Amino acid sequence: MPDATATADGALPSPALKELAGRYGVAVEYDDWQGNHLDVPASTVVAVLAALDVDADGEDAVEAALAEVDLAPWRAVLPPVVVLRDGRVGEVPVHVPHGQPVACEAVLEDGRTVPLAQLDRWTDPREVDGALVGRATFAVPADTPLGWHELRVRVGDLPGDAEPTATAPLVVTPSVLELPAGVRDGQHWGLMVQLYSVRSRLSWGLGDAADLAELASWSGGEHGADFVLVNPLHSAEPVAPMEPSPYLPTTRRFVNPVYIRVEDVRETAYLPSADRALLEWAAEEQRAASAAGALVDRDAVWAAKRSALRTVFDAGRTAAREADFAAFREREGKGLTDFATWCALADRHGLPSSRWPQGAHDHGSREQERLVTEVADDVRFHEWLQWVVDSQLEAAQRTATRAGMALGIVHDLAVGVHPTGADTWTLGPALARGITVGAPPDAFNQQGQDWSQPPWRPDGLARLGYAPYRDMIRTVLRHAGGVRVDHVMGLFRLWWVPAGLGPEAGTYVRYDHEAMVGILALEAQRAGAVVVGEDLGVVEPWVRDHLRERGVLGTSVLWFERDGDGAPLPPERWRELCMATVTTHDLPPTAGYLAGEHIDLRDRLGLLTRDVEEERRVDERDRASVLAQLSERGLVPEDPTERQLVDGLHRLLRAAPSRLLGVSLPDAVGERRTQNQPGTYDQYPNWRVPLGDSSGDPVLLEDLPGLPRVRSLLRALLSDDPPR
Incomplete structure (x- = not known):
């Protein structure tokens, strides 16, 4: 039985507290990345249960909570939701x-x-x-x-x-999510891009939906690519500062309108000449930043686009266009209205939302109704933005499939949302409070990670019939041939970190994976889409078995594929149902990785927990063991250059049976700078690095077809010519 000492830091849970935790899916023990068995302190267990509205602070509270959880199903005529396999x-x-x-x-x-x-x-x-x-x-x-x-x-x-x-x-x-017809046989390759970083001479300082369409048309039409995998396009804050991380959105259901190409909105063509001139002036300033290779400045881009888009919105629409807009609003329903309302209130009162009038948070109150009435026109503007960006993504997917792509655009689904964002305002009962999602320490993040995101409440999702989860997946898949689910293990369990504690002091909370994976498969099957689960890091072996059984592809990254003895796993032994890649966005591009820049960067930022020289020795040994395969197989000439090594590593991918092969666009241009360094925020310009070459000079979308390194890598990937 817990007492005052049982909940003190370091003390272990009592048998009764362990039983209670188990009933709510809260882990009291786990194995770390090195295979060590660790116990979870009682204080962490009590804090996590509190986030589920379960009082476990003391002996009497635990006994009462056990009695309540035992009787709860008997108090309801039906379970909140029933999810089955066909x-x-x-x-x-x-x-x-x-x-x-x-x-x-x-x-x-x-x-x-x-x-x-x-x-x-x-x-x-x-x-x-x-x-x-x-x-x-x-x-x-x-x-x-x-x-x-x-x-x-x-x-x-x-x-x-x-x-x-x-x-x-x-x-x-569905018991099994069948692969779309176009990728059921053979290997299929595609580019992996951070869309904001892929700027063109026409985009406004940030890659947009039109750039995505162009990239798909070029890679699919000229080189036989079957997909383009993009970073999460989820919406960020509508006011500055806009969160740079696409993996920390304000909502996962709706899209960031910063990706709109203003000139492609039909009504732009009919603006008065003076308004059109102002729009062009705003665009030129942002295009100049692209040409100069400046870091991506979302705030400047959005300020320019927002002003232009408001002008276009105020200009009005034809009756037919207005009818299309109305149909979109009806289809998206209350979810769209709630999100647009949050955006409009943010416009009026700023962020964080804690600065809003108290009545704004009292859902259904007269005071909230008054505040919402004041911003009704802005609500409609934000609904319109979603209609516009939705139509432009639809056009990008249409362009991709017309170019011959079997899948087209594959979107990325982030793990969670911003702690004070739109979803936390609109989906309150579905999200846990006083808790953030993260990851325990591992080889690449030895201090653990806190992603500052409130997790889904397993019980909250069930009470809502999984509707918020379903609606989110439907939106992501509406104009897509697939979805990559970041940290797919989160459909099984997530690392919950109580507020005020470090990420190493968290514990796992389990979800109903039959429901989570099943609903994902159902919506993907209806969309004719493929699902790729990012299953890197600490993964229970049975989780990969379950995903394979349900038809969800895994992820294989060249550097991480090892056998039981730590030796590189020959690609012939990789999984068939997976997307195989050389690298991932949380590592430097391959040219930088070969130079050990990830070690130097983590050392400069103080992220290492062991001696930097030891880190270098281990890393150099691991890299050398992978590179040895290239010489052994004749995939590189003697004394290869950096480019030849990068090409050789992609040739090596072709030996895998993996259904999908992903090629990072930065690898194709020789980029060395990492997009994201986990464990940092403003210590490094995460998610703001534009596409550049080996010297960091800007590479624009129009430059890609003529770049020697691009042609070299595609030749290595697609042909059987000897290395050169």
């Missing part, structure tokens, strides 16, 4: 007053009603709040179609047309 008979527990007749049916998406048969299964009734409650179990047929259905229960002698006593979502998901 092809299997599912079971639904129904709780009713003992002895009362009960009937259960499923109402399918198409309107058909399917009566469910009650199973001959006896469960002893239980006393709940002074009354006996019984349990009846109903069977969902194995041939129930995929989709989002509804369970309805009637208790007592009610007529069939009476209102149901209780309802709950019923979600039937």
Whole structure:
């Protein structure tokens, strides 16, 4: 039993606290990246349970919480949501007053009603709040179609047309997500890009949707690429300062309008000449920054684009265009309105939202209604921005597939959202408070990581029928041939860090992976998309097995693929169902990695926990073991140059059975600077480095086809010519 000492720092959880933690999926022990078995302090367990609204501070509280979690299912007629796999008979527990007749049916998406048969299964009734409650179990047929259905229960002698006593979502998901037809056989390659860094002579200081379309057209039409994988395009703050990390968005459902190409908005062509001139002047300043190779300045870009876009919005639309906009608003519904409202309030009152009038946070109150009425026109403007960027991404995907790409655009789904962003304002019950997501210490981040993101609450998602999760996935996949899920292990468990503690003091919290993976597969199948899970780092072996079983591709990075003895794993032994790459955005481009710049950078920033010389020795040994394969296989000439090594490493990828091969665009131009150094914020210009060559000079989109290094790498990847 916990007492005052049991919750002190360093003390271990009592047996009762361990049991309570287990009922909520909170880990009390785990294995670290070196295989050491570690116990979680009781103080961490108590803090994590508190974020789930479970009081575990003291013996009496733990006992009361155990009793409550035991009785909770019996207090509800139906579970909050039932998620099943197709092809299997599912079971639904129904709780009713003992002895009362009960009937259960499923109402399918198409309107058909399917009566469910009650199973001959006896469960002893239980006393709940002074009354006996019984349990009846109903069977969902194995041939129930995929989709989002509804369970309805009637208790007592009610007529069939009476209102149901209780309802709950019923979600039937695919047992296996089949690969899209275009990538079921052979290998298929594509570029991996940080879109904001890929600037053109026409974009406004930041790569945009039109640049994405051009990149897809060139790589697909001229070189047979089947996809372009882009960084998360999720929306950031609508006011300065805009968070530079695409992995710390304000929402994951909607898109950052900074990626709009202003000139491609139809109404721009009909602006008065004076307004059009102002727009061009604003564009020229941003284009000059691109040509000079300046760091990406999102605040300056957005200030220029926002002013121009507001002018376009105020100019109005034709009746047909207005009807299209209205259809978009209706389709996106309350989620779009809530997000646009948050943006409009941020425009009016600034950020963080803690500076807003108190009434702005009282959802449904008269004071909030008054504040929202004041910004109604701005709400509509932010809805319009989403319509515009959605249509431009649709055009990019259309261009990609017309260029012959089997998949087209593959989007990236971030792990979470900003702690004070739009999602935390609109999806309150679904997110945990007083907790952030991170990662325990590992070889590349030896102090652990705190990503400053509030995690999904497993119970909150269930109570909401997983609707926020579903809506987010649908938006990401609407104009895409696939999605890469960053830190896909987060669908199984996440590292929760209590506020005020370091990332090493966190613990894992488990999710209903059957529901999380199943719903992802369902929405991907409906979109005809592939799903790639970024399963790097500390991964329980069974997790990769489960993802493979469900048809989710994994990720193989050349430097990290090792056998049980730590030797490089020959690419022939890599997984077939995965995306194979040489590098990842959390490492320097390959030219920089070969020079050990990741060691030098982490040393300068104070991120190493062991001696820098030891780090260099270990790193040089590991790199040499991988590079040795190139000479052994004749993939590089004797005494190769840096370019030849980079080309050889990509030739090596071709030996893998992996279905997808990803080529980082910075590798193709000789870039050496890293995009992101984990564990830092403003110590390094994360997510602001524009595409450049080996000297750091700017490389614009129009330059790519003529660059010798680009042609050399593509030749190495796509042809069987001997290395040169």
